[in-house]
Amino acid sequence: MRPLIILSAFFLVLTTRQAFSQSTFAVQYAINFPLGNTADYIGATSFRGISLDYRYNIQPNISIGVGTGWYTFYEQKNYGTYNNDDGSLAISGVQYRYINSAPILFVGDYYFSPDEKISPFAGLGIGITYNEVRTQMSQYYVNTDTWQFSLAPEVGVRIAGTSGASGLVSVRYNNNFETSELDGQSYITLNVGVMFGR
Amino acid sequence: MKRKPIAILLSVILLSGCYPEGPEYIEDLDLVITNHDVSFDFKKYKTYSLPDRIVKITGNLDEGEDPEFVNDATAALVLDGIRKNMQSYGWTEAANAEAVDMIILPSAMQSTTLVYYYDYWYWDWYYPYYWWGWYYPYPIYGGSYTSGSVFLQMTYPDGITGADNIPVVWSSILNGLLEGSTSDINSRISKSVDQAFRQSPYLSVKSN
Numbered sequence: 001m002r003p004l005i006i007l008s009a010f011f012l013v014l015t016t017r018q019a020f021s022q023s024t025f026a027v028q029y030a031i032n033f034p035l036g037n038t039a040d041y042i043g044a045t046s047f048r049g050i051s052l053d054y055r056y057n058i059q060p061n062i063s064i065g066v067g068t069g070w071y072t073f074y075e076q077k078n079y080g081t082y083n084n085d086d087g088s089l090a091i092s093g094v095q096y097r098y099i100n101s102a103p104i105l106f107v108g109d110y111y112f113s114p115d116e117k118i119s120p121f122a123g124l125g126i127g128i129t130y131n132e133v134r135t136q137m138s139q140y141y142v143n144t145d146t147w148q149f150s151l152a153p154e155v156g157v158r159i160a161g162t163s164g165a166s167g168l169v170s171v172r173y174n175n176n177f178e179t180s181e182l183d184g185q186s187y188i189t190l191n192v193g194v195m196f197g198r
Numbered sequence: 199m200k201r202k203p204i205a206i207l208l209s210v211i212l213l214s215g216c217y218p219e220g221p222e223y224i225e226d227l228d229l230v231i232t233n234h235d236v237s238f239d240f241k242k243y244k245t246y247s248l249p250d251r252i253v254k255i256t257g258n259l260d261e262g263e264d265p266e267f268v269n270d271a272t273a274a275l276v277l278d279g280i281r282k283n284m285q286s287y288g289w290t291e292a293a294n295a296e297a298v299d300m301i302i303l304p305s306a307m308q309s310t311t312l313v314y315y316y317d318y319w320y321w322d323w324y325y326p327y328y329w330w331g332w333y334y335p336y337p338i339y340g341g342s343y344t345s346g347s348v349f350l351q352m353t354y355p356d357g358i359t360g361a362d363n364i365p366v367v368w369s370s371i372l373n374g375l376l377e378g379s380t381s382d383i384n385s386r387i388s389k390s391v392d393q394a395f396r397q398s399p400y401l402s403v404k405s406n
Contacts, residue, residue: 074218076219081397089231089233090397091229091231092230092231092397093228093230094221094226096221098217136220137229138228139229139345139373
């Protein structure tokens with residue numbers, strides 16, 4: 001719950017501020033494709049995600065800011081038997097797997113054609129990601145949650161629209177590094193949304 | 199300030215999307231856990247005994263107080279299931295409980311609370327699911343429900359310790375919701391008993 005409160009507070013602060021002409025705010029629907037350890041645990045693509053981004057343009061073609069989001073992965077495993085390492089314990093049932101992932105990234109973007117209607121960009125996010133992995137069987141669950149250091153390169157396209165709003169499509173590779181509590185997690189985020197400001 | 203309602207809406211979306219979907223049917227919640235002593239060689243043994251009733255765990259018992267028992271029909275279902283599976287693994291049921299290799303002690307608990315307890319006093323015991331750190335989740339489904347557990351414990355009387363604790367060399371917890379018709383519940387209990395043995399092939403004492 002704590003990350004949600006932080007995210008919500010962060011979001012409220014951002015959106016209740018006066019928007020300056022040099023700054024942009026983007027709301028995006030996020031589809032996430034699991035990779036690596038994440039895919040080993042949940043192979044299914046996540047269609048439950050939202051990304052929020054704020055940028056400040058320090059030059060016409062360079063912006064810095066913060067990005068966050070909330071991505072939920074879910075998969076139901078068929079009835080099966082799971083064993084612990086030494087084989088002493090076995091547990092059978094239908095397993096429900098969840099990963100909730102919320103990055104908080106400091107981001108720098110470079111726009112290749114900032115004055116064009118269609119402007120490709122590339123960026124890099126550095127920060128932390130809250131990852132919660134939950135395995136539920138029957139009425140019980142095991143839960144692991146941790147903050148992981150994250151690197152997230154991104155490429156995308158900004159499509160200028162009317163009234164100061166632009167379309168935004170981007171692909172971001174989220175690489176969250178292993179901690180003592182959780183293996184490294186990684187996934188690709190496809191963001192599609194709207195950017196306000198210019 | 200114009201954007202605030204959007205912020206609130208998005209916050210609600212964030213809060214509501216953390217644990218989508220989940221179990222849809224009662225049987226999706228059935229769980230079978232087995233645990234055994236990996237250093238114990240079951241193949242050295244052949245005989246076992248069963249009680250004719252199943253103790254119902256209802257709370258603390260004062261010394262000398264008789265425990266409650268599971269109704270005869272359900273008990274027969276569980277006991278017959280144990281017999282069938284033990285026989286298929288090559289075990290022989292012995293009438294004399296004092297001269298057998300193993301004693302299987304079934305017990306059961308029905309609960310509408312969210313806390314498990316286990317305080318029967320015949321043998322020393324630990325909770326197997328502590329090992330994996332299982333917890334009850336938040337009551338996300340709302341309302342109340344009745345869940346039931348059948349505990350099967352295979353004890354090894356010859357291994358009794360100086361402190362009079364009898365080792366439990368194999369154990370199982372069959373857990374599920376006691377919802378639906380009696381025949382449905384009985385069918386699920388039978389399947390769970392079979393599953394407990396199916397996932398414990400090391401119990402087989404058949405010579406191959």
